[in-house]
Amino acid sequence: MTTLDSRPPTYTPGQPGPFDTDVLTAEAPDPPADPDAAFSRRLAAAEAARAPALQRSTRAPRNPGVGVRTQSPSLVMLVLIATLGILAYASFLLNPESRGDWLPYTMVIIAEMILIVQALLSMWTILSGTHDPREFGFHQAKSALFDEGAVGSPNDRLYLDGRPIFVDVFITTYGEDIDVIRRTVDAALRIRGEHTTWILDDGHSDDVRDLASELGARYVRRLSSGGAKAGNVNHALSLSSVDYFAIFDADFVPSEEFLVETVPFFSDEHVAFVQTPQTYGNLHNVISRGAGYMQAVFYRFIQPGRNRFNAAFCVGTNVVFRRTAINDIGGIYTDSKSEDVWTSLMLHERGWRTIFIPMTLAIGAAPDTVEAYTKQQLRWATGGFEILLRHNPLSPKRKLTLDQRLQYLVTASFYLTGISPLLLLLVPPLEIFFDLRPVDLQTTVLTWVLFYAGFYLVQILLAFYTMGSFRWETLMLAAASFPIYVAALVNVLVGKEQRWSATGDKSKASSPFNFMIPQVLFFVFLLLTSVVAIWRDLGNGVPTLAMAWNVTNTFILGSFVVAAMRESSRQRQNSKARRVTAESPRTARSPRKAALTS
Template sequence: MRFLVLLLWLFVAAILVFMVTQPVSLDTHFVTSMVIVVIIAILKMFDRKGALRAVVLALGTAVVLRYIYWRTFTTIPPVEELGNFIPGVLLYIAEMYSVVMLFLSLFVVADPLDRTRKVLSKDSPRPTVDVFVPSVNESPQLLATTLSAAKQMDYPADKLTVYLLDDGGTDERTESADPERAAAAQERRRELQQLARDLGVNYLTRSANINAKAGNLNNGLAHSTGEFVVVFDADHAPTRDFLTETLGYFYDDPRMFLVQTPHFFINPDPLEHNLETWNRMPSENEMFYGIIQKGLDKWNGTFFCGSAAVLRRTALEEVGGFSGRSITEDAETSVNLHAQGWNSAFVDRPMIAGLQPETFANFIGQRSRWCQGMMQILLLNSPLFKSGLSIPQRICYMSSMFYWLFPFSRLVFAFAPLFYLFFGLSIFDASGAEFAAYTVTYLLVNILMQNYLWNRVRWPFISELYETIQSVYLIRALGSVIVNPTKPTFKVTTKGETNRTSRISELGGPFYVIFFILTAGVVATIWRLIAQPFAADVTLVVGGWNLFNILLFGAALGVVAERRQLRSSQRVSIDRPAEIIYGDRVIPAKIDDVSIAGARILVPANVLRQIKPGEQIIMRFQPLSPLASNELPLTVRSVVRDEGGVALGSEFSVVDPRQYELVADLVFANSDEWVRFQNRRRKNIGAIRGIVEFLSLAVFQTVRGLSYLFTAAPGSRRGKESAPTSAQQTIAPAAKPEPPRSRYIGADPDAVVSSGAGSTAALHGVPVTRSANSRPDR
């Protein structure tokens, strides 16, 4: 049967290639392509699975192939014109890279797999499970919450063992020749050992920091015996149902080595925070986890993403544990295990809540590591040539790794129009009519196809924006790893930072320079229209392309113009009954929202003049998990009227590490909270509205970004401050009381909501596939 399907595919492909290579007039091509655009627009309104999905992808592919044929054999400048030929070939290579990425993406997501939910029943066997929480420099408070949440998972206590894997207190560090470093490591080891004793978990460290996170995890494997291993990053607190929602998939397949779940974040990344899109637009990682991982799962290509996953110990032992050759040990380990014939699965239910980098500089540091790590695997352990992988698995891995070459194409697209506008070079040999007939229709098809595929998880042009803000710095990281694949080293991403003032990021300078260079291109466009009216059609096309680049970099100015961010933790709306103990009084209450720093509590109006800010109270509630205590001390920070009652803004006054179990129970226990929030943001606004949203966002953010050049206070551009305990402190009491009202995750009382959006369309005549494989997770 598979052979017959392959023959049918080859037959259809041959017919398609024959059709797209036939000579036709511009009018015929334009009319045919526009008919396809209309058909795709109509089919978008129907079911996006099955036969109709195949029809849409086939029609779109035909237009793309026709564009490639025209672009390859008609538009490249002759080699004799070297000044035109060299930049023309660079642009062509950038376009063909994007086309290759488009086709790889279409293969991956042609038929995403929606797995049937398999929840462990009460009489299902419970294998032994070891939970690893690797740590380097995270604060004890952050670790206390994650460890508490891991320990409270709904699973027999005698079958569940939690390990804190401390790479910040290794012998190598405690015996350092630097006295300050040694003292800090010794203090950290003592503090975390005590924390582990208080919480009833196991503390492990090792002699030396070899192979970074992979070595730390392998040390955990060497000192544990559980049949399954669960990995949670230090800031990834699981919900109670994590194990009951994942272990069932291993029962059906004895060769299953991995069940990966989404990485869900309770704070906005720098783009979402500075552009104020957090509560209304799908987050960046939702494209990867909402569609891409499902597509990979179809081809048995789902890979380990470093956290929020269950792995089979016997599989890990077969390949010598977690691979440490690259700095992305997770994906490399998956390559090795898939090559040995092991299988993987993806469960699309958010069951951990983590933190994203808050500042643009830390965001770039994180993405540089991802980029270099995936390139290391490509160069040192290439899936393309690795024995044991199936052809679909090779394609899936190459899609994920080739994606990280986008800085090259993105920068070529940004500067290519200037070769003509500034120097008069003809690097794209086509008339305005040909551009309209081929490139414009090609762009329209790309916009519609990508909206068809990613409709609920990515808005138009947001992928391009994410790539733009990364490309300026990732091009250097990319070049470095290509020159020396073994050079990059693992660096922990700092999280939990705050900005006390609005400022321009310390990495923002190049974006302003590029923006002003592109703006000069507008002047050049006007000059050419006046001085060379005979070439007005080409000038308008190239000038329009440059204008789009200005909008992209204008929106990027809004990202690097960082808004102040005083809150180090985000709030989650809940509705749980409670009691407030105030002196000898017991007051009925309702917990309205919580964060890992505090809670907002609704009480009757008659306590308005009794409880005062600064006073200590006790909150008593019924935990979802069986805990020894149900009383949590609070400090009142604000008392305000609220809908016929009183709202108490409070922060947790934790005096015993075991009280973090109550914090974890309040904030992280229920995965339904994450599912509901995720579904509220996953909405299809359509291609037309998405484009309008992006245009309005780009214009607004351009103005805001430019205003920061004049309104940022002296010295505020480096006004970044970390939370007091460490760079990753997120749980210690906040210096500023929480505002009195928030009915949603991530509410910002100072926010002014701007119109805006995002996307996945195409730049110039180039299909831009996504931030889909950008792995916004590790």
């Protein structure tokens, strides 16, 4: 069954309506005199909480052509230094004179080579990120985007090449909290430029249906949930015939200027989609900060660099598509839960152009629980491994340029870097229990540390420069996520179907420990190994690198366990509060009855 209501009502500026509520908080303050300025202030606050350096580079510019910064000489210098450090470390590891016992040495070589290759390709992509996609055609199209005399109305008709265009804004939902959906829908209705806002509800919620009716958005409910999010969007496209459509996850609140800053790119008839970053406004705990900052370098440097190679890919939300491009590939790709990158790959193979702009035009929520983070990373990693093993970008069958092949190879193999920590975590115990060393005994600790620092410490220095700080939460999640990526790889190898789950769905929150049994077991193992190592070194009177390395790994993995314990404690408190709230109406007495019985 499909439920489809009429077009949303028009809105007259200055009159009460759906544009008079705050788009970033659950509470609605008094309507601001300048809604655009209010959004900018909230946007700046969210970005400031995220990272000082990111705030400077991704705020929506007020003047045309400003906002895509070229790489500074300092950044270029740091990237070159980091590249030299990577090469020096690789030469040290591959030097036969450094080779130790074959088992730990092989584990280190496999793990570090994965990291080194990914780091080198990332440096190459970052250095390529000087290209500004805003060319003359963009500025010309933006200047003629609205009919003269009508500028200022939220429902202005949009024009490209002198003809009116029609845009649908799709908001996909699947069990998210109703207040979260309300904020996104309310903000979507306020986007400048005439458009129709749709709620695509795969959660089959009557509350969401009533919300759509209340706010004046179209509502669509499918009979089944086949194809997950991709099937949801394709179903809506079968009911729509517009020129362009935007997609927002239920927890990403768009700026009023979203269409203004993206639609002009479609003056180039070869552009299939325009993607904007995922910026997060809920970095309030260890998990959300780690997950949020983990994506920051990708959106600030990697995706812009991909513009140079026409290899920027869709990330599933905060994106606007050309309808004819999606028709050309038969719709949004449905055979993977990572429909975004697969759809991008299909478009690139058909010769379409894609664009990424590093301008924050929507603010959303990063996963802030172990469960949400695990499910998100499992979905993303599965999509990457599917491309690597089932659709090898290097195959001559793929109609891609050499640059695109390399970029998709990096994307498909990236989550192998998440498996590398598993190998590195096992190296110190091999020395502690079996006296097996990854490097030759003649190699001094100082030599090892110098080459090791040349690789890792320069990476940290680069993070300080690009992000304004080094986030230990990111290091923690990177080290603790290996069971997720191993599971994703195994799922692809055996063909196991992954169940779809929305990142923001908290309707059935489970204990974090249900999703991190391997991490807990590894932490216990490393803790016991550290005790053995410290006892051994105290007996020998000489501290060893293996002991220090293992203790460090224990603290990193232990911090993840502590974060899960705190999350579990919050869940119990929230559950208790809900029970008290639910029981209070049954136990409370009315004032009249209380007076009669007193």
